[in-house]
Amino acid sequence: MESPISILDIPLIQDQIALNLATQDLVACALVCRAWSEAFNPILWNFIRIGSTIQQRRFIRVQESARYRxxxxxxxxxxxLSSSLSPSCAVLPNLTRLKCRLNASCQQNEGIVETMFLFIQAHESLxxxxxxxxxxxxxxxxxxERCVKDHPSLTSLDLSIRGFISVEDLSKVLNDCTRLERLRLRVATYLYYEDAWDIIPEKLMGDQRNCRLTDFAIDQEHRCVFxxxxxxxxxxxxxLRTLSLPLSKGESTLISLGPLISAHCPQLQHLQLGRATQTGLAAVLQACSAGLLALTMPVACLNAVPAILAHRRTLMKLDLLTxxxxxxxxxxxxxxxxxxxxxxxxLKVKFFDSSRDALGANEETLARLLSQDWVxxxxxxxxxxLQDCATERPRLPYxxxxxxxxxxxTRLKSLWMNFGKERGLLELSQGFRDHLQSLAGLKDxxxxxxDAVEQASVDELIWITTQWPNIKL
Known part of the structure; x- marks a missing residue:
């Protein structure tokens, strides 16, 4: 007679059980019997966090045991700490992800940065x-360079550096990252005073035909210098498909960025920009010939919407909140x-009265918009x-x-509305409360x-939880 199938023989069920267990519960499961030990030990030791002395001892135990590591x-x-990381050999042969934050006291230990990168270099599965x-x-x-340039499996790097770095140093770092697929770089640093920032070594910024980057973000001080x-x-x-330049300040840089994207980054579809004037914004958005799927930027110039709407048929995400x-x-x-x-x-929107709204559209255009349904x-x-700057009452028809x-x-899953005015928050009754019944169909x-100046009543909360059964207030 064949033995019955255990739920642990079905990986999907086992994984769902493990996701709902705390560490101490996983330890208890692994101690039940040999079969449970074989089932739960891989899950128990899959994720290792070193955030305390006890967890550090646990990590050392993993390094010493071939059964666990x-x-x-x-x-x-x-x-x-140097005593925790052993850079001389790949102590965790199947490690695929490393997340590390170095605090100031740790970095007083001489050689800790080099030790960190030697650890990365030794783990070829990362x-x-x-x-x-x-x-x-x-x-x-x-x-x-010794760690990243020839690392066999590394494809994604998030790096935040501080201290003193020259333009030449930054050029070398970027040059070594061309084999990656994803790079997030934050440079909170100072330049060398003797650095000639206007001279970029040609040998460092030469042609790299095998560049594999599809996702690149850089956030830095001394923006115009770099x-x-x-x-x-x-x-x-x-x-390149995703580009983030959140601290862009130079208008000339944005104007140069447009033709560069058009000529060298034809597949760009996800874009995050910092503040921009109309000329710089138009130059960049017009260059994205593939059609943007996602755009994040602060609206710092009037009449920015026409340039954004050039991608209206492809846009799936738009963030103009800042x-x-x-x-x-x-x-x-x-x-x-x-x-x-x-x-x-x-979006952040300022509602003006009829005379001010005419700055955005004439009465005929506004009437046409109000006759259309949202697509x-x-x-x-x-x-x-929503910032209410209107001076007329009753409230505007829009x-x-x-x-x-x-x-x-009806597919809406998340709704956040902030009701503001020129001074303070609006009363809830001046908008949301008056039109609550209009939102009854948002079942998902x-x-x-x-965010408003007053809290919802008990009756309104009962109505909300009744109409929207999945709601989390």
Whole structure:
């Protein structure tokens, strides 16, 4: 007679059980019997965190036991010590992810940065590495090159460095990252005073035909100083699909970025920009010929919407929450009436009275917008920060129109609305409360946040939880 099948013989069920167990529960399961030990030990030792002395001793135990260390896939720590990390050999042969944050006291130990990279170099199975707050000096580029340039499996690197670094050093670091697929680089540092920032070594920024980067983000101080390095580096990224330049300040840089994207990054579809004037914004957005799927940027210039709407047929995510925000209701409705693919939308909108709104659109255009239904009915996540600058009462007709359209977003899962005015928050009754019934059809809503000056009543909370069974307030 065949023995019955155990639930542990079905990996999917076993994984679901393990996901709901704390560490001490996994330990208890692994001690039940040999079969349970074989089933739960790989899960128990899959993720290792070093955040205390006890956890550090646990990690040392893993290093010393071949039985356990082969199960480790992820290692995360807030303060790696030399005694914890053994760079001389691959003590965790199947490690695929490393996340590490070096604090100031740890980095007082001489050679800790080199020890960290030797540990990475020894673990050839690593795919993803995240290193935060690394204090570097003139030796860093050489250490980095030996570790990253020829690492066989590393494809994703998140690196935050501080200290003193030259333009030449940054060029060397970027040059060694061309074999990666994803690079997130934060440079919170100072330049060498003797550094000639306007001279970029040609041998460091030469052609790299085998550049594999598809996702590149850089966030740095001294933005304008490093701009030439970044622009030349982007010329070697033909496969780039995601680009983030959140601290971009130079108008000339953005104007140069447009033709560069058009000529060298034809596949770019996800873009995050810092503040930009109309000229710089238009140059960059027009260059994205593949059609943007996601755009994040602060609105720091008037009449930015037309340039954004050039990608209305492809945009799936749009975040304009930071910055001065849209200047009229007509700008909000021109987006919601024109972007059928949108799933994530975050906007700041200032509602003015009729005379001010005419700055955004004339009366005929505004009337046409108010006669159309929103086409972005696939929205799943919506964040609206509404600032009421209107001086006329009763409230403008587009407020009621807006809530009627919100009620049609039946796929909406997350809704966050912040009601503001020129001074303080609006009363809840001046908008959301008056139109609550219009939102009764949002049955898939599971997250709701409303920022207003007064709290909802008990009756309103009962109505919300009844209408939206999955809601989390």
């Amino acid at each position: 082969s199960h480790a896939r992820t290692l995360t720590t807030a303060y790696p 795919i993803t590495v995240q290193l935060s707050s690394l204090t570097v000096d003139h030796t860093f580029p050489g250490i980095f 701009d030439p390095v970044i622009l030349q580096f982007l010329e070697r990224c033909p496969l 910055g001065m925000g849209l200047q009229s209701a007509s700008e909000l409705f021109s987006i919601t009436n024109s972007c059928p693919q949108l799933k994530d939308l975050a 972005c009915t696939n929205l799943e996540n919506l964040t609206l920060e 407020i009621e129109y807006m809530y009627q359209q919100l009620g049609r977003l 809503l599971d997250r709701l946040r409303i």
